[in-house]
Amino acid sequence: MRPKTPDDVPGKFKKLLEAPEVFAVDTPVYPGRDGSPTFPLAFTHSGAGEDRPVLVIIPGGPGFASIVPYATIRPKAVTAGFEVVMVEHRGVGLSRKDAAGEDLPVGAMRVEYVARDLRTVLDHLGIDRAWIHGTSYGGYLSQIFGAMFPGKVAGMFLDCTWHAAAGEEQTREYNRDLFLRGVRPEGFPEGLSPRTEPAAAKVREVLEKGVAPEHEVVAVVPPAYELLGPEVLDLVLGVLLAGRRREWNWFAGFVERELDGITRYVMEAEPSVAIHYRQLYDLSPDGKPFDTALTWSARSHRYPSFEGEPYNLSGELAKFDWPAVLLSGERDTRTPPFRLEQISRLLPHSTHVTFPNVGHDLLRFRAREALPLEAAAVRGGVEEAARAAGNVVTDGRRHPLTLAGRTFGGYLAARETVARPAARWVAASLAAATALGLLARYRRRSRRPGG
Numbered sequence: 001m002r003p004k005t006p007d008d009v010p011g012k013f014k015k016l017l018e019a020p021e022v023f024a025v026d027t028p029v030y031p032g033r034d035g036s037p038t039f040p041l042a043f044t045h046s047g048a049g050e051d052r053p054v055l056v057i058i059p060g061g062p063g064f065a066s067i068v069p070y071a072t073i074r075p076k077a078v079t080a081g082f083e084v085v086m087v088e089h090r091g092v093g094l095s096r097k098d099a100a101g102e103d104l105p106v107g108a109m110r111v112e113y114v115a116r117d118l119r120t121v122l123d124h125l126g127i128d129r130a131w132i133h134g135t136s137y138g139g140y141l142s143q144i145f146g147a148m149f150p151g152k153v154a155g156m157f158l159d160c161t162w163h164a165a166a167g168e169e170q171t172r173e174y175n176r177d178l179f180l181r182g183v184r185p186e187g188f189p190e191g192l193s194p195r196t197e198p199a200a201a202k203v204r205e206v207l208e209k210g211v212a213p214e215h216e217v218v219a220v221v222p223p224a225y226e227l228l229g230p231e232v233l234d235l236v237l238g239v240l241l242a243g244r245r246r247e248w249n250w251f252a253g254f255v256e257r258e259l260d261g262i263t264r265y266v267m268e269a270e271p272s273v274a275i276h277y278r279q280l281y282d283l284s285p286d287g288k289p290f291d292t293a294l295t296w297s298a299r300s301h302r303y304p305s306f307e308g309e310p311y312n313l314s315g316e317l318a319k320f321d322w323p324a325v326l327l328s329g330e331r332d333t334r335t336p337p338f339r340l341e342q343i344s345r346l347l348p349h350s351t352h353v354t355f356p357n358v359g360h361d362l363l364r365f366r367a368r369e370a371l372p373l374e375a376a377a378v379r380g381g382v383e384e385a386a387r388a389a390g391n392v393v394t395d396g397r398r399h400p401l402t403l404a405g406r407t408f409g410g411y412l413a414a415r416e417t418v419a420r421p422a423a424r425w426v427a428a429s430l431a432a433a434t435a436l437g438l439l440a441r442y443r444r445r446s447r448r449p450g451g
Contacts, residue, residue: 001023001024001025001026001040002022002023002024003017003022003023003024003040003042003094004040005017005018005094006097008264009264009265010264010265013068013265016067016068016071017067017068017093017094017265019044019067019071021044021045021046021074022042022043022044022067022094023042023043023044023045024040024041024042024043024094025040025041025043025120025121025124026038026039026040026041026099027039027040027041027090027117027120029098029104029105029108030107030108030113031112031113031116031117032116037098037099037100038098038099039090039095039097039098039099039104040094040095040097040099041087041088041090041095041117041120041121042066042067042087042088042093042094042095043066043085043086043087043088043121044066044067044070044074044084044085044086045083045084045085045125046074046075046077046078046083046084046085047077047078047082047083047084048083050083052081052082052083053081053082053083053130053131053154053378054082054083054084054085054127054129054130054131054154055077055082055083055084055085055130055131055132055133055374056084056085056086056087056118056122056130056131056132056133057070057073057074057077057084057085057086057133057135057138057363058086058087058118058132058133058134058135058138058139058141058142059086059089059135059136059137059138060135060136060137060138060361061089061092061136061137061138061267061272061273062089062091062092062109062111062114062137062272062273062275062276063089063091063092063261063267063268063269063270063272063273064089064092064137064266064267065088065089065092065093065265065266065267065268066086066087066088066089066093067086067088067093067094067265068093068265068266069266069364070086070364073363073364073367074086076367076368076371077367077371080371080372080374080375081375081378082131082371082374082375085121085122085125085127085130087117087118087121089114089117089272090104090108090109090113090114090117090272091103091104091108091109091268091270091271091272092268092272093264093265093268094265095117096268103270103271104271105271106271106274106303106304109271109272109274109275109278110275110278110279110310111140111141111144111275111279111280111310112144112148112310114141114275115141115144115145115148115149116148118141118145119145119148119149119152122152128152129151129152129153129154130152130153130154131153131154131155131156131157131374131377131378132145132146132153132155132156132157133156133157133159133363133374134156134157134158134159134161135159135160135161135361135362135363135364136159136160136161136334136335136360136361137161137275137276137280138159138161139158139159139160139161139162139335140161140162140163140280140313142156142158142161143156143158143161143163143311143313143316143317143343144310144311144313146316146320146322147311147313147316147319150319150320150321153320153322154322155322155323155324155325155377155378156320156322156323156324156325157324157325157326157327157370157374157377158324158325158326158327158340158343159327159361159362159363159370160327160328160329160332160334160335160340160360160361160362161335161339161340161343162335162339162343163313163314163317163339163342163343163346164309164313164314164342165280165281165282165283165306165309167339167342168281168282168283168293169283170187170338170339171292171333171334171335171336171339172283172286172291172292172293173185174186174187174188174333174336174338175218175222175290175292175333176288176289176290178194178196178200178222178225178333179196179199179200179203179221179222179225179290180200180203180204180289180290181200182196182197182198182199182200182201183197185336185338186338187336187337187338187341188336188337188338189328189330189337189354189356192330192354192356194230195230195231196225196230196233198230198234199221199225199230199233199234199237202234202237202238202241203217203221203237203290205241206237206240206241207289207290209241211240211241212240212248214289214290214291214294215294215295215298216252217290218290218291218292218294218295219252219255219256219259219294219295220248220251220252220255221233221237222292222333222334223251223254223255223333223359224236224251225331225333225359226329226331226332226333226358226359226360227359227401227405228405228408228409229331229357229402229405229409231409232405232406232408232409232412235409235412235413236248236251236412238412239412247412259295259299260299261273273303274303274304276296276303277296277300277303277304277305277306278303278304278305278306278307279306279307279308279309279310280309281296281306282306283296284297285297314346317343317346317347318346318347318348320347320348320349321348321349322349323349323350323377323381323382323385324344324347324349324350324351324382325350325351325353325373325374325377325382325385326340326341326343326344326350326351326352326353327340327353327355327362327370327373328340328341328352328353328354328355328362329354329355329358329359329360329361329362329365330354330355330356330357330358330359331357331358331359332358332359332360333359333360334360335360337352337354340352340354349381349382350382351382351383351385351386351389353373353385353386353389353393355369355370355393355396356393356394356395356396357395357396357397357399357402358396358399358401365399365401366396366399369392369393369394372388372392373385373388373389373392373393376388
């Protein structure tokens with residue numbers, strides 16, 4: 001069936017949500033429970049009609065949508081040779097409301113239920129086995145799906161993800177090494193340098209002087225590093241220390257909107273992020289400087305307490321008998337490359353590829369490199385994928401995001417230069433000379449006959 005488009009859909013999203021590739025299937029709110037109410041589970045189906053391998057793309061979140069944010073990614077995956085299926089996470093976008101038009105309850109937000117939603121869509125489409133690409137939370141969900149329904153999996157692409165909540169403690173220390181101590185963290189990719197020592201010195205100064213509150217610093221610094229790189233992060237912090245907060249405030253607002261998930265049909269925290277607190281994340285602040293746990297603890301009062309992970313994936317991964325390609329970003333601070341390496345060591349048939357000069361979510365930010373690598377894995381397994389990685393994975397220097405970071409860095413450097421007293425005096429003198437020259441020219445013209 002076709003999902004009903006709600007009346008509150010912004011005009012810019014309406015066409016995407018009503019696209020011919022968007023469908024829905026009636027699904028239990030509480031899978032396996034007798035008499036459960038139902039909701040229309042939205043999904044997309046692209047590239048069907050040819051003999052193609054099926055690729056199920058699972059976004060992160062748990063509150064990240066599928067239909068709108070991946071509208072430009074799905075055609076690229078089809079061009080790469082895949083039949084593409086995406087399921088809008090329960091509690092998000094077109095999968096947000098039940099058959100009566102009410103938001104799905106927090107009690108229905110469990111990762112096992114989301115895995116069953118994936119199975120429901122595949123069965124509805126008559127798909128026996130599929131390749132699974134999961135990003136971040138979607139990668140964790142992919143592993144849960146594999147543990148629950150191993151017969152449905154042909155292979156996996158695990159993109160910037162994790163397998164156990166216990167790794168969050170190591171990730172916190174990894175971030176402290178990068179942004180507080182300014183040293184190379186254990187597990188940072190070999191042959192690459194974090195280059196965060198200058199930025200870390202400024203982070204320490206910001207915290208010591210109280211220029212910005214710690215919860216804001218730990219929320220802004222890692223994503224700024226991921227998106228823009230260490231040199232631009234250093235400039236952002238320098239501008240902040242100089243007392244100019246415009247760029248810092250923009251980043252802080254951007255991160256706040258992402259965390260609180262207030263963009264309908266793109267990122268919706270309520271009610272789906274309950275999964276994060278209930279089953280995925282168990283790290284409390286430890287009272288030490290640059291504590292990334294502050295970001296989540298500040299919101300934890302809104303959601304259920306941690307109950308435990310649904311599966312011991314450390315034990316389950318050894319049973320996965322399909323090929324698995326693990327993708328990590330050099331600058332990923334949420335799921336650093338060492339966490340993908342931990343997974344790779346537990347899988348019997350895997351290869352791990354790290355992409356330089358990029359952070360989290362490789363399918364969205366480096367799709368032109370990730371998709372050919374995945375097509376190679378379908379053709380020839382992990383060995384073929386590893387060979388393809390040597391040909392298709394670049395250093396990212398010409399990527400639009402890298403170029404945007406350089407442009408922004410140039411802007412910050414120019415602002416810093418102009419802000420210096422000597423530069424202001426020179427700029428004022430040039431402006432005055434230009435103004436006087438224009439005035440003199442105007443006067444000469446006005447004295448001409450007919451001027």
